[in-house]
Every structure is written in structure tokens, then in C-alpha cells.
Amino acid sequence: MASSVGSLSAPAKPASHEKILEEWKQRNATQDGKKDISVVVVGHVDAGKSTLMGRILHDTGMLSDREHNTNARASARLGKGSFAYAWALDASEEERERGITMSTAHAHFNTTHRAYTVLDAPGHRDFVPSMISGAAQADVAILVIDAKDGAFEAGFGPRGQTREHVLLLRALGVRDVVVVINKMDAFDFSPQRYYQIVDELKPFFETAGFDLKRIQFVPCAAHAGLNVSAQSEDCHFADWTDGKKIPTVLDVLDTLEPPARDVDAPLRMPLTNVFRGQTAIASGIAAAGRVVSGLIATGDRLRVVPGDEVATVRALEQDSESVPWAVAGASVTAYLSGIDEIHLAVGSVLCPPSQPIALSTNLLVQLLVFDPTYPILAGSVLSLHHHSLDLPCTIVDLVSTIEKPSSTATGASGSTAAAGSAGKKKRKPRVLGKGATALVRISVQSPGVPVEVNRKDLARVLLRLQGETVAAGVVVESS
Numbered sequence: 001m002a003s004s005v006g007s008l009s010a011p012a013k014p015a016s017h018e019k020i021l022e023e024w025k026q027r028n029a030t031q032d033g034k035k036d037i038s039v040v041v042v043g044h045v046d047a048g049k050s051t052l053m054g055r056i057l058h059d060t061g062m063l064s065d066r067e068h069n070t071n072a073r074a075s076a077r078l079g080k081g082s083f084a085y086a087w088a089l090d091a092s093e094e095e096r097e098r099g100i101t102m103s104t105a106h107a108h109f110n111t112t113h114r115a116y117t118v119l120d121a122p123g124h125r126d127f128v129p130s131m132i133s134g135a136a137q138a139d140v141a142i143l144v145i146d147a148k149d150g151a152f153e154a155g156f157g158p159r160g161q162t163r164e165h166v167l168l169l170r171a172l173g174v175r176d177v178v179v180v181i182n183k184m185d186a187f188d189f190s191p192q193r194y195y196q197i198v199d200e201l202k203p204f205f206e207t208a209g210f211d212l213k214r215i216q217f218v219p220c221a222a223h224a225g226l227n228v229s230a231q232s233e234d235c236h237f238a239d240w241t242d243g244k245k246i247p248t249v250l251d252v253l254d255t256l257e258p259p260a261r262d263v264d265a266p267l268r269m270p271l272t273n274v275f276r277g278q279t280a281i282a283s284g285i286a287a288a289g290r291v292v293s294g295l296i297a298t299g300d301r302l303r304v305v306p307g308d309e310v311a312t313v314r315a316l317e318q319d320s321e322s323v324p325w326a327v328a329g330a331s332v333t334a335y336l337s338g339i340d341e342i343h344l345a346v347g348s349v350l351c352p353p354s355q356p357i358a359l360s361t362n363l364l365v366q367l368l369v370f371d372p373t374y375p376i377l378a379g380s381v382l383s384l385h386h387h388s389l390d391l392p393c394t395i396v397d398l399v400s401t402i403e404k405p406s407s408t409a410t411g412a413s414g415s416t417a418a419a420g421s422a423g424k425k426k427r428k429p430r431v432l433g434k435g436a437t438a439l440v441r442i443s444v445q446s447p448g449v450p451v452e453v454n455r456k457d458l459a460r461v462l463l464r465l466q467g468e469t470v471a472a473g474v475v476v477e478s479s
């Protein structure tokens with residue numbers, strides 16, 4: 001069982017939060033239990049994200065042979081046999097029909113030392129907001145690259161999603177990325193192709209502000225299951241390193257460290273989904289999301305922000321199991337009573353009634369500007385993304401900007417260079433240029449956004465304009 005949840009044998013009446021924290025800290029100190037990590041899977045459309053996850057779920061026992069065989073038969077009937085593994089995550093009829101992921105799917109699997117919650121984000125550019133919502137909840141990321149001839153080049157090209165996804169990950173605070181170079185079967189597992197891709201990606205990661213020590217590369221062929229959980233005689237990865245074993249995707253995932261969890265802070269649980277659920281665990285109004293800070297326990301009375309409604313947690317579900325409590329880092333579904341569904345929405349935050357999160361309509365944001373097609377000026381109306389919330393905002397004032405220095409303009413991204421490095425500072429610029437860092441005032445409509453400037457997880461925002469992510473940043477002041 002994951003280290004952030006209580007056991008099923010806990011009493012119906014919850015222990016005090018102090019006792020829960022004590023138990024959780026003790027468990028962590030003795031390394032009893034697996035560490036919880038949430039991972040978002042990103043990459044250009046058709047790179048093989050869902051196939052890789054389906055394969056991982058199968059190899060870790062979360063998708064049975066029977067379920068997989070059913071998917072294989074049904075997908076073959078539609079002439080889409082190659083999507084059999086992807087169907088484990090692409091569950092809706094439209095997704096299966098079109099062969100693409102449209103919403104972010106949730107699944108769970110365990111490696112030897114870790115309990116993973118996986119968010120399989122869509123690769124298609126029309127669904128970037130879902131990807132943002134997935135990445136905002138993630139501790140680490142898997143970036144899937146299609147190694148096929150022309151496919152890597154298209155994905156990494158100007159219209160490809162590889163670049164945008166890497167920049168978004170960095171902007172959303174993800175620091176560890178496992179780059180899975182997939183479809184290596186199409187190149188007969190050629191080390192030349194693999195290292196060519198690695199060599200092109202590395203400078204881009206560096207320019208985007210990642211620490212290369214935290215970027216790990218793994219070759220695989222997800223569809224055939226090569227180097228996902230085990231190597232096989234058919235793949236020649238072993239030959240590349242004089243017989244020394246190349247780590248598999250699961251080997252690498254098993255070594256990632258979760259970030260420190262803010263368990264002592266008040267509960268903050270932004271909702272990613274609200275629905276009427278009926279499972280073996282509970283039924284009724286269900287609110288799913290990630291515990292960003294603090295802890296949640298059955299019996300808790302919680303305030304829903306925005307609004308002043310209070311609900312009671314009747315039951316909690318994590319990894320399809322009933323749990324009495326969960327702490328920061330866990331993705332859970334809370335079954336609520338004493339509240340009407342209309343008071344809950346995607347983007348609402350569950351908080352203790354005595355310490356609700358504040359809502360702000362005026363934000364001072366430190367921004368990193370990507371490569372906008374349309375100019376960003378004072379008065380521009382954009383959409384602001386904060387966790388799963390997405391609402392219109394207006395740029396009220398361009399306070400200052402530091403233009404991208406020309407020496408970094410050659411970065412592989414061509415879009416965001418080393419932010420903050422010695423560029424020229426300009427007060428009251430007329431427009432925000434590509435690659436600039438800027439301080440801007442933004443207003444959003446009432447009731448506002450639940451941001452907390454002292455907590456990075458809750459201070460990050462992204463700005464989009466006409467279906468394109470144009471800037472990312474951190475709120476430094478809010479009112």
C-alpha cells in the first residue's frame with residue numbers, strides 16, 4: 001500500500017489529524033511502504049503514450065490478460081488492432097474511434113519501490129488544456145518520442161507538440177523527466193538513431209531551463225513490450241553498451257524521488273473532476289483531485305472554495321481502494337455529503353473551513369513569454385490556466401520586461417531561452433517579446449483564482465491565446 005494512505009482496518013471514526021500525521025511520518029522514516037509519485041505522460045500525437053501506459057499496466061499486473069485480450073479482439077474488429085494497448089486508457093468510444101486521447105486518463109501501477117498515479121495526457125494540440133491540467137498535478141513526467149523516420153522530426157518541429165510540452169512541463173514546475181524513445185523497432189534498434197535523438201533533445205532541455213542530470217533517456221518499443229519492464233533477446237539494446245544492461249522504463253521510474261510534501265500546511269485539494277459515482281466503496285457526489293498540501297480524512301468537514309458551502313467527507317478512494325485518510329501528494333476521490341452538486345466544479349478547492357484559500361482577482365505575475373503568434377499588449381484578453389481552472393483574464397499593465405539576450409536566441413527551442421539571464425530591462429514595454437521575462441498585472445473576473453503566492457504548487461499559471469500557450473509564470477502578489 002502507498003505510504004500516503006491509511007490502512008483499511010482503521011476505525012470508522014477518523015483519528016485526529018495529529019495522530020494521522022504522526023503515523024505517516026513514522027511510516028516514512030522507516031521506509032515502510034512505497035513512495036507515492038504522480039507522473040504525467042506527454043508527447044506529440046501518436047508517439048505511443050497510451051500504448052506505453054497500457055503496456056506498463058499490463059506488465060505490472062494492473063491490466064489482466066483477459067482485459068487486454070478483450071481490447072485486442074474489439075480493436076481488431078474495428079481495424080484498429082495496433083491500438084489494443086492504448087484502449088486500456090483511451091476508454092471512450094470517440095477516443096477509440098478516432099484513435100487519439102482526448103481527456104487525461106488516470107491509472108495506477110506499482111514498481112518495486114514506488115506507487116505511481118499516471119495521467120495519460122492527450123498529444124493533439126487541440127487538447128493542450130487537458131495536458132496542462134495533467135501536468136499541473138504531476139511530480140514527474142514521461143515524455144514519449146516517436147523514433148520513426150520523420151516522426152521525431154515532425155514532433156520536434158515548429159508545429160510539433162514535443163517542444164510545447166517540454167516548455168509547459170518546466171513552467172509547471174516538473175523537474176524530472178524520463179524521455180522514452182519509443183518505436184525503436186522501426187529502426188531495428190539502431191543506436192545511431194537513438195543517440196541522434198538524444199543529442200538533439202539535450203540542448204533543448206538545457207535551454208528550457210532543466211538540469212540535464214534530472215533528464216533520463218530510455219529506448220523502447222512499447223507495442224512489442226521491449227525494454228518497458230524487461231529486455232528481450234529480440235532487442236539489441238544490450239549490444240550498445242558492451243553487454244551491460246540498459247535500464248528499462250520501469251527500472252528508471254523505480255529510482256525517481258518524489259518532491260518533499262507539504263503535509264503540515266492546511267488542506268488544499270483542487271478538483272479535477274466532479275461526478276456522481278457509484279462504486280463498491282461509496283456512491284453519491286464524488287470530487288476527485290490531488291491533495292496539494294495538508295491531509296484529508298473521512299469525517300472531515302470541508303469548505304468548497306469558491307463559495308461558502310461546507311461538505312462532509314463520507315468516504316475516500318485511492319487506487320480503487322477505500323482509505324480513511326490521504327496526505328499531500330495523493331490523488332484521491334472524496335465522496336461528499338451535505339452539499340448540492342451545483343456548488344462543486346472542476347477548479348474548486350477543498351479546504352478546512354477555518355483556513356480557506358483566498359480568491360484573487362488581481363495578480364502580479366512573473367512571466368516567461370514563449371513564442372506568441374499574436375502580440376501580447378496591455379488590454380489583451382487571454383485565458384488563464386491554474387490547475388484545472390481555465391478562465392478569461394485581461395493584461396492590465398506591462399510593468400517591466402527583460403528581453404531575451406541575443407546570445408541565447410539560438411537555443412533549440414527558438415522560444416524560451418534562459419529566463420532571467422542578463423538581458424536588457426525595460427520599464428512599461430509596449431509589447432511582450434518572444435523569450436522575454438516580464439512582470440505583468442493581470443485581472444480576472446470575480447470570484448477570482450485560488451492562488452497562494454508562498455506555495456509554488458498553487459502560484460503557477462499559464463496563459464493561452466487562440467489555442468496556443470503564450471506564457472507561463474508564477475504569481476508573486478495577489479489581492
Ligand SMILES: Nc1nc2c(ncn2[C@@H]2O[C@H](COP(=O)(O)OP(=O)(O)OP(=O)(O)O)[C@@H](O)[C@H]2O)c(=O)[nH]1
Nearest residue numbers: 045046047048049050051082100101123221222223
Ligand atoms: N512500430 C511501433 N508502433 C507503435 C509502438 N508503440 C505504439 N505504436 C503505434 O502508434 C500508434 C499510436 O499509438 P497511441 O498509443 O495511441 O499514441 P498516443 O501517443 O497515445 O496518441 P494520442 O494520445 O492520441 O496523442 C498506434 O498505432 C500504436 O500501435 C511501437 O513501439 N512501435
